[in-house]
Amino acid sequence: MKMVESSALNAVKDIQDGATLMVGGFGLVGIPEKLILALVETGTKDLTVISNNCGIDDWGLGLLLRNKQIKKMVGSYVGENKEFERQVLSGELEVELTPQGTLAERIRAGGAGIPAFYTPAGVGTPIAEGKEVRTFEGKEYVLEHGMTADFSLVRAAHGDKAGNLIFNKTARNFNPMMAAAGKITIAEVEELHEIGELDPDCIHTPGIYVQRMIVAPQEKRIERLTVQS
Numbered sequence: 001m002k003m004v005e006s007s008a009l010n011a012v013k014d015i016q017d018g019a020t021l022m023v024g025g026f027g028l029v030g031i032p033e034k035l036i037l038a039l040v041e042t043g044t045k046d047l048t049v050i051s052n053n054c055g056i057d058d059w060g061l062g063l064l065l066r067n068k069q070i071k072k073m074v075g076s077y078v079g080e081n082k083e084f085e086r087q088v089l090s091g092e093l094e095v096e097l098t099p100q101g102t103l104a105e106r107i108r109a110g111g112a113g114i115p116a117f118y119t120p121a122g123v124g125t126p127i128a129e130g131k132e133v134r135t136f137e138g139k140e141y142v143l144e145h146g147m148t149a150d151f152s153l154v155r156a157a158h159g160d161k162a163g164n165l166i167f168n169k170t171a172r173n174f175n176p177m178m179a180a181a182g183k184i185t186i187a188e189v190e191e192l193h194e195i196g197e198l199d200p201d202c203i204h205t206p207g208i209y210v211q212r213m214i215v216a217p218q219e220k221r222i223e224r225l226t227v228q229s
Contacts, residue, residue, distance in 0.1 A: 111180030152182025163207025
């Protein structure tokens, strides 16, 4: 049985200033909305956040950014966030941009206990500056290190009381690999089930990777709504 917290605030109360967080999601898809809102409320600051992007100005990680709670952002995409751009250009925010596939593999490697790997992505660009480059079979590869975090915050459609998680379609994105790479993983689930109710063949994240959970409905905002005229 995993700890099911009564609120998002209880779930994040031990995240201290200066912590490193992995936060699941791609744009606004699959983000742990309530856990992010709880961090906004706690005011925890000087955070290093590892996530594909930083939400939008008024939702998701953009709320932490607006609140000046993020010191460093490690991601692959600036996105639709004007405050992100402003803080980067003004020198208020440290940013480490990483090719999206490399970011995913660095997180996966961290969760698998792989310290580093070689990739052709970024060779000959500023991304490779200061990093080891080796040649294999006539092709250059740059060394990238695996990543872990103090806490991983993930969002799932279904979870059971053993911590097993199922993600909804593309909301899976970075969530499973981040769940494996966090020293403490906090899962926000839409529906909580008894142990044995979920089909074992459909589990995306085994419960061994999850330390605590909350149950919360998802607002599911749309980042950019396009409709027919």
